[in-house]
Amino acid sequence: MPCNLGPSTKRHKAQARIALLFALIALALTVLPTASFAGTDTAGNVLATEADSNPSGSEGDLYWAGQSLNLDDASIDRDIIAAGDSLSIRDCTVGGAIRLAARTIDISKTAIDGSVTVAGQHVVLNTGSAANCFYAMGETVALRGSAKSAALAGSTVTIDGTVDGDVEVWADKLILGKNARITGTVNAHIAQDPERAEGAQVGSLKIDRTENESTSTINDIIGGIVAAALSTCFVAILLELVFPRATASAAGMLRQRPTPLWVSGLLGTVAAVPAVLLLIISIAGLSLAGALMCAVIGIALVSAAFTGTAIARMVGHNLNRYAMAAAGGIAAGTLTALPLMGSFISGVAFVFTLGYVIQIIWRNARLKPQQAANTPGLPSA
Numbered sequence: 001m002p003c004n005l006g007p008s009t010k011r012h013k014a015q016a017r018i019a020l021l022f023a024l025i026a027l028a029l030t031v032l033p034t035a036s037f038a039g040t041d042t043a044g045n046v047l048a049t050e051a052d053s054n055p056s057g058s059e060g061d062l063y064w065a066g067q068s069l070n071l072d073d074a075s076i077d078r079d080i081i082a083a084g085d086s087l088s089i090r091d092c093t094v095g096g097a098i099r100l101a102a103r104t105i106d107i108s109k110t111a112i113d114g115s116v117t118v119a120g121q122h123v124v125l126n127t128g129s130a131a132n133c134f135y136a137m138g139e140t141v142a143l144r145g146s147a148k149s150a151a152l153a154g155s156t157v158t159i160d161g162t163v164d165g166d167v168e169v170w171a172d173k174l175i176l177g178k179n180a181r182i183t184g185t186v187n188a189h190i191a192q193d194p195e196r197a198e199g200a201q202v203g204s205l206k207i208d209r210t211e212n213e214s215t216s217t218i219n220d221i222i223g224g225i226v227a228a229a230l231s232t233c234f235v236a237i238l239l240e241l242v243f244p245r246a247t248a249s250a251a252g253m254l255r256q257r258p259t260p261l262w263v264s265g266l267l268g269t270v271a272a273v274p275a276v277l278l279l280i281i282s283i284a285g286l287s288l289a290g291a292l293m294c295a296v297i298g299i300a301l302v303s304a305a306f307t308g309t310a311i312a313r314m315v316g317h318n319l320n321r322y323a324m325a326a327a328g329g330i331a332a333g334t335l336t337a338l339p340l341m342g343s344f345i346s347g348v349a350f351v352f353t354l355g356y357v358i359q360i361i362w363r364n365a366r367l368k369p370q371q372a373a374n375t376p377g378l379p380s381a
Helices: 007-029 218-242 244-256 258-281 286-315 321-337 342-374
Strands: 038-040 046-048 062-065 068-072 080-083 086-090 098-108 115-125 130-143 146-159 167-176 181-190 201-209
Touching: 062 258, 115 146, 146 181, 218 244, 218 286, 218 321, 244 258, 244 286, 244 321, 244 342, 258 286, 258 342, 286 321, 286 342, 321 342
Parallel strands: 046 062, 062 080, 068 086, 080 098, 086 098, 098 115, 115 130, 130 146, 146 167, 167 181, 181 201
Antiparallel strands: 038 046
């Protein structure tokens, strides 16, 4: 994990990623179980969903998605990549790495040659499991097996196994059980003193006390709002300079046809994540999935500035467009940086911008056939 961020920042980023993960899982589970399939490609990779919830083995990678995976006494020559609600891997051998995202994850009595990278609500590398590295993020994270190194982030982190190396921990609460055997250093970025059982053995323990969120000062909040307002203002002016027709078109669309704009934005937001996941699972669509993800990320980065500019231009259509873009950018940046409601405002801005993009694509797709039909044909000989 990157080491150039403060521990409090790392923990906040970890919590944000957990929240995003649960949103992705929730959207995926509404689509994937209705499209069950299983098969093996020419490279030996097994692709499976709920229809084949317990594959016996794979000469290549195992890709799985659905509600509940119970992988028992299987041999996977390479990697396991899975997402769902409940994932259990027991008495297995894995020649590569494990990448999992689920609400509950339990890996027990399993030998993993590579690393284990998991994220969920309740995560455990259980007794009898051994991995090269264990990287985990969740509400509760437990390491009861063995690893050569570990990086763990969560509300409560429990280490009651063996680590033949260093451990990085970001948590509110750290528990070192009686079976903990750590040869290296535990760098603990925690909010309270760790609970250490009598039999726990740790090479060295370094505690970096993290600040509780409630200790954030009003100056920090104001500073963040000012920074967000200025940066969004800059992006808004840049958008108005480079794409003036787009901002004017969005303002007109918001004033004249708001319903199709918002409906298409909401539908596109709901469909984006399942579409990316299905393209990834299909293997052949990896390039399309990458392009779609890049497009979604790009829209998210400029959505606040674009929405603020469009609304400002709609309100002050007779005023200087650069002045209105600056005002809209400042307002949008301020609102998205506010505590509690900032995330909601950012989501509304993303829906608006995505809806505009969808409407423009739909309009151009309809105009091309009409233009082709109105083009006079060449005179025949």
